[in-house]
Amino acid sequence: MAGKDFWGFPGWRVAFMMVALVSLIIGILVYLYATDPRRIPSNHLLDEDDYERFHLSSKDVLPSPSIWRESWVATTSVMKVKTFQIIVLQGIIGSLPWTAIVFFTMWFELIGFDNNSSAALNSLFAIGCASGAFIGGVIADRLSKHYPDSARVMCAQFSAFMGIPFSWILLTVIPQSVDYWYAFAFTLFFMGITISWCATSANNPIFAEVVPPKHRTMIYAFDRAFEGSFASLAAPAVGLVTEKIYGYDAKTVNLANGSAEGAYALSRGLLTMMIVPFGVCVLFYSPLYLVFKRDRENAKLASFKEQELV
Numbered sequence: 001m002a003g004k005d006f007w008g009f010p011g012w013r014v015a016f017m018m019v020a021l022v023s024l025i026i027g028i029l030v031y032l033y034a035t036d037p038r039r040i041p042s043n044h045l046l047d048e049d050d051y052e053r054f055h056l057s058s059k060d061v062l063p064s065p066s067i068w069r070e071s072w073v074a075t076t077s078v079m080k081v082k083t084f085q086i087i088v089l090q091g092i093i094g095s096l097p098w099t100a101i102v103f104f105t106m107w108f109e110l111i112g113f114d115n116n117s118s119a120a121l122n123s124l125f126a127i128g129c130a131s132g133a134f135i136g137g138v139i140a141d142r143l144s145k146h147y148p149d150s151a152r153v154m155c156a157q158f159s160a161f162m163g164i165p166f167s168w169i170l171l172t173v174i175p176q177s178v179d180y181w182y183a184f185a186f187t188l189f190f191m192g193i194t195i196s197w198c199a200t201s202a203n204n205p206i207f208a209e210v211v212p213p214k215h216r217t218m219i220y221a222f223d224r225a226f227e228g229s230f231a232s233l234a235a236p237a238v239g240l241v242t243e244k245i246y247g248y249d250a251k252t253v254n255l256a257n258g259s260a261e262g263a264y265a266l267s268r269g270l271l272t273m274m275i276v277p278f279g280v281c282v283l284f285y286s287p288l289y290l291v292f293k294r295d296r297e298n299a300k301l302a303s304f305k306e307q308e309l310v
Contacts, residue, residue: 128192136197
């Protein structure tokens with residue numbers, strides 16, 4: 001849709017409006033038909049968990065101050081868990097390459113690809129990431145049955161490590177020419193499949209095992225906000241590295257016609273902001289081999305004691 005006008009609006013604006021409209025419709029449908037926790041039928045005998053669901057699903061009841069106080073206590077206690085600290089730390093570093101990836105479209109256009117070709121490459125990468133997230137989760141689930149203390153960590157390290165060779169191949173090995181579209185497409189697709197495992201294979205499942213169930217949503221939200229805040233620094237970092245170290249000059253670059261010098265400089269900036277964080281991320285996962293088992297057992301013990309007190 002880019003480069004075209006629809007009803008007097010640029011195509012990219014129409015695309016944003018379409019996404020906004022679909023999001024609005026989904027939001028309305030969720031509000032009308034979804035309740036989390038789900039509603040309990042009136043003729044259903046309530047057990048202990050059902051009472052909690054019933055209380056939480058009552059829309060006319062606001063959380064009492066004690067709930068917020070309890071949530072804050074739970075958050076501070078979870079932040080002391082070594083496994084949580086390690087995952088958040090690696091997440092801060094591991095999010096940097098994903099933020100840098102937003103420059104792929106610009107890089108493709110500097111090489112000389114048109115809007116359609118650039119969009120197709122990005123779509124293949126996105127499809128690969130979606131497939132990889134599912135594949136990584138399935139593999140980790142299967143392996144964790146045999147190696148419960150280390151399988152998820154190994155899968156996450158494998159995924160983070162694969163970002164290094166694929167980034168190297170994509171940004172330095174493949175000639176930066178429009179004649180190599182299929183090479184870019186093949187590399188991006190399989191890169192997406194292999195580097196997208198961390199969240200589904202390790203981070204989220206491990207969180208679920210070391211975080212109290214009633215506070216998981218809040219802890220997940222805190223983690224996303226914390227990691228996202230630091231990851232936002234990657235985009236300006238790519239710009240600084242590209243301009244100050246590799247000599248990218250925006251004044252001399254014309255995206256419409258492409259620029260070999262600009263594409264080279266941007267590729268080196270991307271390479272720096274992808275390979276280094278991926279490598280550090282692999283190292284940051286390593287302490288989980290020592291602390292995850294202990295933290296998981298402590299969480300189980302705390303949950304068991306809490307159930308006994310109820």
